[in-house]
Amino acid sequence: METLRLGQTNLVVSRVGFGGIPIQRISEEETICVVRRCLDLGITFFDTANAYSNSEERIGMALGKRRANVIIATKTYARDRTTAREHLDLSLRRLGTGYIDLWQFHDVSTAEAYEQLLGPGGAMQAAQKARKQGKVRHVGITSHSLDIALEAVPSGHFETVQFPFNFVTNEARINLIPLANKNDVGFIAMKPFAGGMLEDANLAIKYVLQYESVLPDPGIEQPSQIEEIVASANGSLELSSEEQKRIEQIRSQLGTRFCRRCGCCQPCPEGVRIRFLMNLESFWKRFPRERLIEGDFAAAAKSGNNCIQCGTCEERCPYHLPIREILQEKIELQEELSRQTD
Numbered sequence: 001m002e003t004l005r006l007g008q009t010n011l012v013v014s015r016v017g018f019g020g021i022p023i024q025r026i027s028e029e030e031t032i033c034v035v036r037r038c039l040d041l042g043i044t045f046f047d048t049a050n051a052y053s054n055s056e057e058r059i060g061m062a063l064g065k066r067r068a069n070v071i072i073a074t075k076t077y078a079r080d081r082t083t084a085r086e087h088l089d090l091s092l093r094r095l096g097t098g099y100i101d102l103w104q105f106h107d108v109s110t111a112e113a114y115e116q117l118l119g120p121g122g123a124m125q126a127a128q129k130a131r132k133q134g135k136v137r138h139v140g141i142t143s144h145s146l147d148i149a150l151e152a153v154p155s156g157h158f159e160t161v162q163f164p165f166n167f168v169t170n171e172a173r174i175n176l177i178p179l180a181n182k183n184d185v186g187f188i189a190m191k192p193f194a195g196g197m198l199e200d201a202n203l204a205i206k207y208v209l210q211y212e213s214v215l216p217d218p219g220i221e222q223p224s225q226i227e228e229i230v231a232s233a234n235g236s237l238e239l240s241s242e243e244q245k246r247i248e249q250i251r252s253q254l255g256t257r258f259c260r261r262c263g264c265c266q267p268c269p270e271g272v273r274i275r276f277l278m279n280l281e282s283f284w285k286r287f288p289r290e291r292l293i294e295g296d297f298a299a300a301a302k303s304g305n306n307c308i309q310c311g312t313c314e315e316r317c318p319y320h321l322p323i324r325e326i327l328q329e330k331i332e333l334q335e336e337l338s339r340q341t342d
Contacts, residue, residue, distance in 0.1 A: 001042025007186030017217030020048030035062035060095035075106035084123035195282030
């Protein structure tokens with residue numbers, strides 16, 4: 001497995017990383033099997049989050065004594081110093097480690113969240129103290145907002161940025177990736193398979209690896225998945241004319257109805273959780289079923305019933321998606337999937 005330098009962190013990581021969302025869906029034994037298969041194939045970058053229920057705990061358990069040979073990246077949704085400190089201590093306990101290689105502020109996608117993070121009493125203060133204590137080695141940010149990412153990269157506050165990047169959601173290629181390279185900020189490609197919507201792993205991974213400084217971290221739950229990805233990464237990365245044609249076909253099929261999760265459509269005046277509903281299939285593909293029929297996930301799905309068809313969301317959408325029409329489809333889908341799960 002080839003390696004790359006992750007920007008100014010100077011961390012040398014495998015050319016492909018491991019995303020920790022899907023292992024919430026499988027057993028502990030299966031998690032150990034898939035993580036150790038990743039290790040055997042040369043994967044050294046493992047990305048998870050405080051919010052991914054048991055993902056941190058399972059990764060820590062599976063890595064065991066091999067922890068010193070890998071880079072662990074995790075995330076916190078906290079925006080204030082106190083909560084961030086609590087999240088960090090919890091992550092350290094779950095992962096069974098004394099330090100986090102890369103601690104990332106999770107989904108900072110609004111100006112308000114960004115300002116709170118960096119302001120007085122913000123979570124960045126917790127990160128700065130944790131670095132002095134040796135609990136955190138490097139600090140990054142993840143976002144679904146291109147504007148926030150473009151502001152964060154040259155700010156000097158973050159050593160990495162994690163942002164959606166695949167051949168359907170590929171806006172980052174124009175300004176964000178070049179800006180990250182210019183500022184020596186490591187670029188981690190979130191959702192290289194578009195949150196499970198791109199089923200041709202070979203095609204998806206080859207596209208992202210055209211960008212030499214980009215680290216994709218696809219979600220993995222089966223050894224066969226990482227075996228296919230590694231085989232593609234170790235082979236020829238040149239896209240054939242047939243593969244390029246296939247990419248264009250898939251873009252055409254998904255592009256006009258594919259949510260980029262930028263959040264421009266929100267907030268809804270009626271409280272509809274638009275971004276969640278627009279990406280419902282992705283959640284069902286990657287998260288445990290029980291999380292999607294109860295608690296916050298279920299509440300988010302049910303919020304779609306509040307829609308009064310005002311069209312405010314469509315006026316805000318930079319991709320001109322037919323949001324009202326898609327929302328109705330998602331509401332019906334959630335009901336059907338919930339019935340099947342029951």
